[in-house]
Amino acid sequence: MKNRALLALALAxxxxxxxxxxxxxxxxxxxxxxxxxxxxxxxxxxNLPVSLVQVFADVAEKELEKELTGRGSHVDxxxxxxxxxxxxVRRAWAELRNAGDAEFVEIQEGDxxxxxxxxxxxxxxxxxxxxxxxxxxxxVPVSVVDALLSGEGQRLNIRSAIDEMISSSAGEIVxxxxxxxxxxxxxx
Amino acid sequence: MPTKLIIGLLVxxxxxxxxxxxxxxxxIDVREGGPDGMRIIVPVPLxxxxxxxxxxxxxxxxxxxxxxAEYLPYAERIVAELRDAPDGLLVSVDERSQHVRVxxxxxxxxxxxxxxxxxVDVEVPLDAVLDIVRSYDGEGFDTRDLIRAVGRARGNVAHxxxxxxxxxxxxx
Numbered sequence: 022m023k024n025r026a027l028l029a030l031a032l033a034x035x036x037x038x039x040x041x042x043x044x045x046x047x048x049x050x051x052x053x054x055x056x057x058x059x060x061x062x063x064x065x066x067x068n069l070p071v072s073l074v075q076v077f078a079d080v081a082e083k084e085l086e087k088e089l090t091g092r093g094s095h096v097d098x099x100x101x102x103x104x105x106x107x108x109x110v111r112r113a114w115a116e117l118r119n120a121g122d123a124e125f126v127e128i129q130e131g132d133x134x135x136x137x138x139x140x141x142x143x144x145x146x147x148x149x150x151x152x153x154x155x156x157x158x159x160x161v162p163v164s165v166v167d168a169l170l171s172g173e174g175q176r177l178n179i180r181s182a183i184d185e186m187i188s189s190s191a192g193e194i195v196x197x198x199x200x201x202x203x204x205x206x207x208x209x
Numbered sequence: 210m211p212t213k214l215i216i217g218l219l220v221x222x223x224x225x226x227x228x229x230x231x232x233x234x235x236x237i238d239v240r241e242g243g244p245d246g247m248r249i250i251v252p253v254p255l256x257x258x259x260x261x262x263x264x265x266x267x268x269x270x271x272x273x274x275x276x277x278a279e280y281l282p283y284a285e286r287i288v289a290e291l292r293d294a295p296d297g298l299l300v301s302v303d304e305r306s307q308h309v310r311v312x313x314x315x316x317x318x319x320x321x322x323x324x325x326x327x328x329v330d331v332e333v334p335l336d337a338v339l340d341i342v343r344s345y346d347g348e349g350f351d352t353r354d355l356i357r358a359v360g361r362a363r364g365n366v367a368h369x370x371x372x373x374x375x376x377x378x379x380x381x
Contacts, residue, residue, distance in 0.1 A: 048294075063304035068297060073290040080283050 048072070049187055049208050058201040071187045071208065078183040085177065107177060111170045118163060139163070157197030157204075162189045233360040235380050242373030255360045255380075259353045273349035284342045292316065292335050317362075330368040337361040 051074045055065040117125055117139075126137040132151040137144065144166055146159040162185070169182035186194070187208065195206040233255045241247045262270055291313060299318075300311040308323040316336060322329040337358040344354035359366070359380060367378040 061305050063302065065303075066298070066301045068299055070290060070294045073287060073294065076283055076286045076290060079286075080280065083279070 052205075052207050052209060054203075054205045056203045058203075062201065071183075075180065075183055075187075078180045082179045085179065107170075107175045114166060114170050118167070155197070155199035157195075157199065159195050159197075160193065162186070164189050233380060235359065235366070235378055238375075238377040238379075240375040240377075246373070255356050259356050262353050262356070265352075270352055271349055272352060272355075275348050278345070278347055281342055281345050285339065288335050288339045288342065291318065326370075326372050328368070328370040330365070332362070332364070332366055334362050 049071045051067075051069050051071050053065070053067040055063070057063045117123075120139070122139055122141065124136060124138040126135065128135045134149045134151065136147045138147075139145070142163045144161045144163060146161070147157070149156040165182050165185045168185035169177055169179070171181055172178040192209070193205060193207040195204065197204040235253045235255055235258075237249075237251045237253060239247075239249045239251075294313060296313050296315065298310065298312050300309065302309040306323070306325045308321070310319075310321040312319045312321075314332075317332050317334045318338075320329075320331045320333070340358040340361060341350065341355060344350055344358070362380045364381070365377065365379045367376070369376045
């Protein structure tokens with residue numbers, strides 16, 4: 022009887038500890054690596070549980086709210102001097118999201134080349150500098166763009182976008198190689 | 210009357226001694242560089258430090274930071290998330306002779322900063338951070354509460370090394 026009780030306790034302990042380990046393993050983390058080439062190059066590593074990133078997203082959203090209040094609810098994306106309103110982006114996205122796989126934007130200006138396209142459930146943003154100084158790609162799931170633009174008017178729904186990013190993607194989100202600097206962001 | 214006075218004279222130091230023995234202590238160990246460098250070790254009973262603050266000027270008793278009020282709920286959530294997170298390296302920055310590490314170890318955050326021959330190591334218990342966050346009254350912090358929070362730490366709290374000069378603070 023005593024042996025059975027001990028066995029049951031041991032089994033329970035194993036199951037509970039297994040559950041805890043599994044829960045910890047299931048918690049995704051956001052990883053950021055910035056690496057500069059060369060002996061003196063800086064190396065930055067950030068590893069954060071995504072639940073913590075969500076808190077930071079809430080802070081960012083609050084800051085954005087303050088910005089909106091300060092600017093009379095008007096926020097736009099500054100593209101090298103050309104302002105694009107979020108409301109316009111939302112309208113364009115509503116048209117584009119059902120277009121299927123396609124190249125949305127392709128710009129060649131001097132040495133710089135930018136392409137925004139859709140492949141399956143992913144939006145790909147690729148850029149390249151022809152002199153070889155840098156290139157990069159950003160991969161964003163369609164559902165994340167949906168979530169980001171799910172706010173109203175000029176508002177971006179950052180919290181919802183991060184929630185969606187966590188639930189929909191694992192793996193590399195951003196890879197940028199700019200001259201000597203490499204930036205990688207991924208969730209694992 | 211003299212008997213009562215004698216009892217009073219005996220009891221008062223006994224109570225004082227009892228307070229000292231039961232208190233949390235911060236031990237401050239300062240070591241000067243060089244062969245003739247001095248070494249000073251100061252044990253500071255934290256309860257007495259809190260008591261002494263009652264007689265300090267107003268600006269030493271209270272740290273006013275009203276601008277952080279809106280971020281306090283987030284700070285509490287960040288601490289809660291960190292407590293739930295498994296141990297690991299959260300941030301590391303390396304550039305030439307400069308190195309920064311922020312690591313979660315158990316219920317504490319360990320921060321290591323190295324710049325050439327200068328090294329700073331700080332270990333902050335998350336419970337202490339939570340105490341500090343919760344002691345915020347909407348305008349600022351009572352420094353006595355900050356000292357109380359320091360009392361939550363155990364072991365090495367801070368180690369600062371600059372060349373051959375060193376300061377260590379530990380709490381027990």
